[in-house]
Amino acid sequence: MESVARPVSADEGRRERLRQLPRRRELENLIDESAGYAWLPAGLFPALPASLDFARKVFDEKNADAVLDARPFRGADLLTGTKYEDAPPFFDLALSDELLQLAADYLGEIPVLMRPRLWLTKPQQPGTELGGTQLFHRGRPDARQIQRQAKFLVTMSDVDECSGPFTFLPAGISEKVLPGYRMGDRISDEEMYRLVDPAQTIQFTGPAGAGLMVDTMRCFHYGRRVSSKERLMLMIQFMKHFDAVEEDRVERSEGFLEKFGASPLHQLVIPEW
Secondary structure, eight states: OOOOOOOOOHHHHHHHGGGGSOOOGGGTTOSBTTTTEEEEOTTOOTTHHHHHHHHHHHHHHHGGGOOOOSSTTOOEEEEEOSSGGGOHHHHHHHTSHHHHHHHHHHHTSOOEEBOOEEEEEOOBOTTOOOOGGGSBBOSOTTOTTOOOOEEEEEESSOBOGGGOOOEEOOHHHHTTSOTTOOTTOOBOHHHHTTTSOGGGOEEOOBSTTOEEEEOTTTSOEEOOOSBSSOEEEEEEEEEOGGGOOGGGBOOOOHHHHHHHTTOHHHHHHSOOO
């Protein structure tokens, strides 16, 4: 009997495309699966300097008029890239061979790019009550089913302990505590530190251009707390095709097609929905 080939699903096709992804040996096995995060090596991302220059330009133009979230623990989106023309240097970094290699290796398929965001946080004085994303959490309450993502955080300004750095617990520790945890729920320090040693938390600090890949679905984390300095951060987020949240999807645009329209791989990263 003649065999009939089974149709390849969209997700299987994205996994098969991994073999066509350009690769750099220096980035092989950079991400420890059990840890759920990796520090990004300096000097291996050619598109990064242009992103730093662009972020500073956006900051200079928009800082004075930035509208902070009314809640004290939030900052402001100085820029959210819905299409390539909004922020070409950020998209060039997000669509670079280097970032795509890391995201694809971690997710196990050609990933989908979510909207890049340039995020500004302002100083917050001691004594302000903590709330929202300043408390330990994993994932997001409006998409509890998502179990994994690759989020790249890149400092666009110098960040130290006075900047209210992003703080997290590795996945191997996070996944052993609170077995009944619901994705997106907030956990107080008191509750968390009954279960883990505070010394096991990791702070993301460094000069402008420092980078971190962290799976915020698997790693408990919190955002900026007490600080005396502004913090400017670029966030580039990738998800599996099946998980891509509709409101965070990037639009295909003329600018994207002009630069990447001949690349079947990049058209998987920013698909037509």
